[in-house]
Amino acid sequence: MPYVVKRAGFYALVVFIVLFSIFPFYYAILTSLKSGTALFRVNYLPVDFSLANYTDVLTNGVFPLNILNSVIVAVTVVAISLFLAVTAAYALSRINFAGRGLLLLTILAVSMFPQIAVLAGLFEMVRWAGVYNTLFSLIFAYMIFTLPFTVWVLTTFMRDLPIEIEEAAIVDGASPFTIVMRVFLPLMWPALVTTGLLAFIAAWNEFLFALTFVSNNSTRTVPVAIALLSGASEQEIPWGTIMAASVIVTVPLIVLVLIFQRKIISGLTAGGVKG
Amino acid sequence: MANVSTSIPPTDKSLRMETEGAKLKSDLSRQRLRSAWLFLTPMILVLALVAGWPLVKTIWFSLTNASLSNLEGAEFVGLRNYWEYVDYGDGExxxxxxxxxxxxxxxxxxxxxxxxxxxxxxxxLGLAFALVLNAEFKGRSFVRAAVLIPWAIPTIVSAKMWAWMMNDQFGILNDMLMAIGILSSPIAWTADPDTAMWAVIIVDVWKTTPFMALLILAGLQMVPGDVYEAAKIDGIHPVKVFWKVTLPLIRPAILVAVIFRALDALRVFDLIYVLTPNNTQTKSMSVFAQENLFQFDKFAYGSAASTLLFLVIAFITLFYIKVARLDLSGRGK
Structure with missing residues (x-):
């Protein structure tokens, strides 16, 4: 095969990959900028620039509140799981104790739990604790997937740090807590940012618990709010508004992911866990 | 301690240091051990509360007659939710x-x-993407960033985006396929029983291939470059190199990626729930369980379905840990 043909074939593949990856989101943006009957004409290139759908979704209804709820839940979940995970990961990676392997195995097993397996039990617990229909129920429930993941990734990261870095601190008689806070934490910012971001995305996107533990429109998080956006009648699905809402909640994620691209790739491969 | 150290002749410095060192070391390791458990307790407690106890409760509910309105008064009924023979008399x-x-x-x-x-x-597809991304070409980092986009988009959003693209009357997918002559008339992708499952698969492939590609790419990048050089010098055809050298070397990376994806696919809920609601052709085990739990008021029955799904996934996980021979000692790989 001549070189030129080969090269052209390769670049055709590259173009296909890029189109495959970005076209659906591009089309969602395109749709979100259409209003009225323009929605029902198929266009491949942008022709309409109407912000009506955006003003509609941001001013009518509770969608801004839903965004706030999602931010509160995701930020709290990330903060709590990182705090618990850093100290736990130190113990799991730097201290020899009986039962460490078993504990790591349990954590890995929990990270693979199907959410549905704990749904009934968690539902009873949430109702018993009186947090049904509040954001606390979600903050608590999301620990099931963020905590094992952060512990696992941070353990892998800390395990690879050389022994020398804590030797001096041990000789100086620093307590383990001081060692974690003063010696490890400053070294771990890159790992913390990556795991925090991955945990944030997981909490931001979660659907099953959010659907089950919250039934009040103004307490819902964005995935459920988008799934339940409906028009005046059954037949009238407000596609323009749905796309506008989708773009609003996705753009921040895409920006974050593109900024932390390299770190995310290494975090994903280290954890081997889907965010 | 003071006595011991004074009795040791000052010349024998090394011996004294050794005993003091051992004592110090055991003190230290005791202190470290104590703090290890102190550090681990909050995490273990949270995991026990959020995973352990609810799992036990779900299994318990599957053995009762619990209903959504009466969780507290649930009574033990044995395996009736899984298996029950009702005798109608006269041998029937x-x-x-x-x-x-x-x-x-x-x-x-x-x-x-x-x-x-x-x-x-x-x-x-992920392997193909990974091979492309592993090659040197202009704009590679741009392509790599583009590939991350589907992964970053929330599942619900991708379900909605594709539901719109697959709309029977105004969808761009029908428009495209009709323009290039693959379709002669529009298809109701998500509603038609023949295509509903394929609609779900298309969206999932779109969303998850990047994740697969990145995991496989990480494996590809560990293959030393001189392997390819040696093959090139020997004049071996690139296709043969791929099958005989590359593929066996990245097999572990692929295996891990496949199992993680499979475990994830087996518990699928949101994509199916949103893209093809109330469709018998696509209803998954998770959707079946959720419906019984919260929509049909068959809480115990839904719990039984959840329990069975858990057992299936637990079995596959154990199998995976055995096959992949994961290093769980906590030491380096």
Whole structure:
């Protein structure tokens, strides 16, 4: 095969990959900028620039509140799981104790739990604790997937740090807590940012618990709010508004992911866990 | 301690240091051990509360007659939710319970079908993407960033985006396929029983192939470059190099990616729930369980379905840990 043909074939593949990856989101943006009957004409290139759908979704209804709820839940979940995970990961990676392997195995097993397996039990617990229909129920429930993941990734990261870095601190008689806070934490910012971001995305996107533990429109998080956006009648699905809402909640994620691209790739491969 | 150290002649410095060192070391390791458990307790407590106890409760509910309105008064009924023989007298009788419920088996079939097909396509496509991304070319970092976009988009958003693209009347997918002559008339992708499952698979492939590609790419980048150089010098055809050298070397990376994806696919809920609501052709085990728990007021029955799904996934996980021979000692790989 001549070189030129080969090269052209390769670049055709590259173009296909890029189109495959970005076209659906591009089309969602395109749709979100259409209003009225323009929605029902198929266009491949942008022709309409109407912000009506955006003003509609941001001013009518509770969608801004839903965004706030999602931010509160995701930020709290990330903060709590990182705090618990850093100290736990130190113990799991730097201290020899009986039962460490078993504990790591349990954590890995929990990270693979199907959410549905704990749904009934968690539902009873949430109702018993009186947090049904509040954001606390979600903050608590999301620990099931963020905590094992952060512990696992941070353990892998800390395990690879050389022994020398804590030797001096041990000789100086620093307590383990001081060692974690003063010696490890400053070294771990890159790992913390990556795991925090991955945990944030997981909490931001979660659907099953959010659907089950919250039934009040103004307490819902964005995935459920988008799934339940409906028009005046059954037949009238407000596609323009749905796309506008989708773009609003996705753009921040895409920006974050593109900024932390390299770190995310290494975090994903280290954890081997889907965010 | 003071006595011991003074009795040791000052000349024998090394010996004294050794005993003091050992004492110091055991003090230290005791202190470190104590703090290890102190550090671990909050995490273990949270995991026990959020995973352990609810799992036990779910299994318990599956052995009771619990209903949504009466969780507290649930009574133990044995395995009746899974398996029950009702004797009608005169030798006639009928089996009931999850294991005899055609709808459950339909959900099992759907889930397995969906998992096998989507993971297979994602692996092949992900491998192709990874091979492209592993090559040197202009704009590679741009392509790599583009590939991350589907992964970053929330599942619900991708379900909605694709539901719109697959709309029977105004969808761009029908428009495209009709323009290039593959379709002669529009298809109701998500509603038509023949295409609903394929609609789900298409969206899943779109969303998850990047993840597969990145995991496989990480494996590819560990293959030393001189392997390829040696093959090139020997004049071996690149296709042969791929099958004989590259593929065996990245097999572990692919294996890990496949199992993670498979476990994820087996518990699929949101994509199916949003893209093809109330469709028997796509209903997965998770959707079946959730419906019984919270929509049909068959809480105990839904719990039984959840328990069975858990057992299936637990079995596969154990199998995976055995096959992949994961290093769980906590020491370096």
């Amino acid at each position: 009788g009928e089996y009931f319970g999850l294991l005899f419920d055609p709808q459950w088996w339909n959900a099992v079939y759907n889930t397995v079908y969906y998992s096998v097909i989507s993971v297979t396509i994602e692996t092949i």
